[in-house]
Amino acid sequence: MADMNPPDFDRRAGKTGEERSGKVADYRYKRPPQPEDKAIAGGAIRSRGPGLLPRRAAHPRRQRQAYAALDLGTNNCRLLIARPSGENFTVIDAFSRVVRLGEGLAASGKLSDAAMERTMAALQVCADKLRRRNVHLARSVATEACRRATNGPAFIERVRQETGIALDIISAQEEARLAVLGCHILLEQGHGPAIIFDIGGGSTELVLIEPGDGPVPHIVDWQSVPWGVVSLTDTVTRRGEGSEARADRYARMRKTVDDAFAEFGERIASFAKHEDIRLLGTSGTVTTLASLYLELPQYDRRAVDGLIVPSAAMRDISTRLSTMSMDERGTLPCIGQDRAELVVAGCAILESILDLWPADQLGVADRGIREGILRSLMAADFAAEMTREAVRRTRDESLAK
CATH class of the missing domain: 3.30.420.150 (Exopolyphosphatase. Domain 2)
Structure with a gap:
């Protein structure tokens, strides 16, 4: 399972690229930026390979780091926390709950108060797990219910304020x-x-x-x-x-x-x-x-x-x-x-x-968005780590001359 480029859209189908959403790391859970991190801190990490993990051995520190993916859908709230393990990853914690966030949305166009309360309770559990696992990088996404609801953005802001989880309303693409x-x-x-x-x-x-x-x-x-x-x-x-x-x-x-x-x-x-x-x-x-x-x-x-x-x-x-x-x-x-x-x-x-x-x-x-997020995060972080190591090697070689 080698490092690889992301799947893209064929120009024959009229697609010229991907609609990438910007937020990758939930601000409360990422580590403080290091000097070499300035190019990626605070924004989307540009990945050479958000598919499977590279063949080469990961940095020992990285193998101990935990990554998380949270998927808030119309019916379920799901969290997966994992660590890199060779070419794949090992799940160390998980959570899933039926929250029915989109209940009544088709008729009203809004997220109901009851649905939001059910979802907030589930997200508080997720936030506790993220803190306890000392997650290095996390990406939390919301899908169709929050895309369609007129009060979707307001709910996303409430989640951020009350739990620290920065949900990203991603496109269907x-x-x-x-x-x-x-x-x-x-x-x-x-x-x-x-x-x-x-x-x-x-x-x-x-x-x-x-x-x-x-x-x-x-x-x-x-x-x-x-x-x-x-x-x-x-x-x-x-x-x-x-x-x-x-x-x-x-x-x-x-x-x-x-x-x-x-x-x-x-x-x-x-x-x-x-x-x-x-x-x-x-x-x-x-x-x-x-x-x-x-x-x-x-x-x-x-x-x-x-x-x-x-x-x-x-x-x-x-x-x-x-x-x-x-x-x-x-x-x-x-x-x-x-x-x-x-x-x-x-x-x-x-x-x-x-x-x-x-x-x-x-x-x-029995896998999907969360696993895709985890592979993207780990591959992107691996690429960033390799870049930082190259910078350090270049600097050390210059100092040795």
Whole structure:
């Protein structure tokens, strides 16, 4: 896993570069700037390689340092703290809580007081973990709920004042890029194009990739739609009870998502005809359905992360779940009451993706944005460390003459 350049967008798709957001280090958790750090202190660290970590051994001091990634989504608040370990990293702490930040957002356009209070409680836990772990560099991002809410910026400022966490509202493009960085290594082997998708709470990102010159795939095209499990559930409401009403609602969900994906589907149609297409999904939807496919009595990340499942089986499970009542879904292992309502919207989104990208197999990833952030931070810090060491060597050689 060598040092590598970031995946970029193909000019054929009309993209000329990345939309990088500026804040990398949460101000309260980064170490004081050193004399050689002036070029990078206080702003975004420019990385030679935000993919996997370089092959060469890291500096001993760096191996002891902790890095953190916080992802505040529409439905979940997730934190990952890790240390470099050879070419990868070792997780030393983690946190995940369903906060439903985007609850009611589709109707009101604002984050509700109750949703913000739930989220603040989770972020206080994250802030405590960051302080206890003495995190060297952290990046905290917020996605669709804060992008859409009219009071999103005010909430971000409240979080900064009360917890010290500087959340960065990232673009949908940056969200897609980080998801690819975090999970692309789980793609099936092959030479054909692939779609990596992330079904979130407030949006879904699809990224078309092709094998690149190095280990990081080449991003050809991408699409983000404002339909995730929360936003789709809140928007496509029930029209009664019973099997017919459930079928009608599911059909309306499917049409809503199909319409949103239509333009992207046209752009990638020629790629979808390749005989070696591959598909990889990262989200609670695909990991939950994979758990049902394995008939797990309770969720087991080790069994799910990296699993390859027949796409037809995932479609069958989606269809079956859509016909069940919420109480029936709530009794199923790995779903429970927390996911019983939202999983149907996830199934509708997944089936739409399977329609536009008919791969025989679906890869399942229990990793994504946070892992992408960690790899970016560690690779950028490694590059900065190498620069500082080069400066010191040059200075020492000059003094020795």
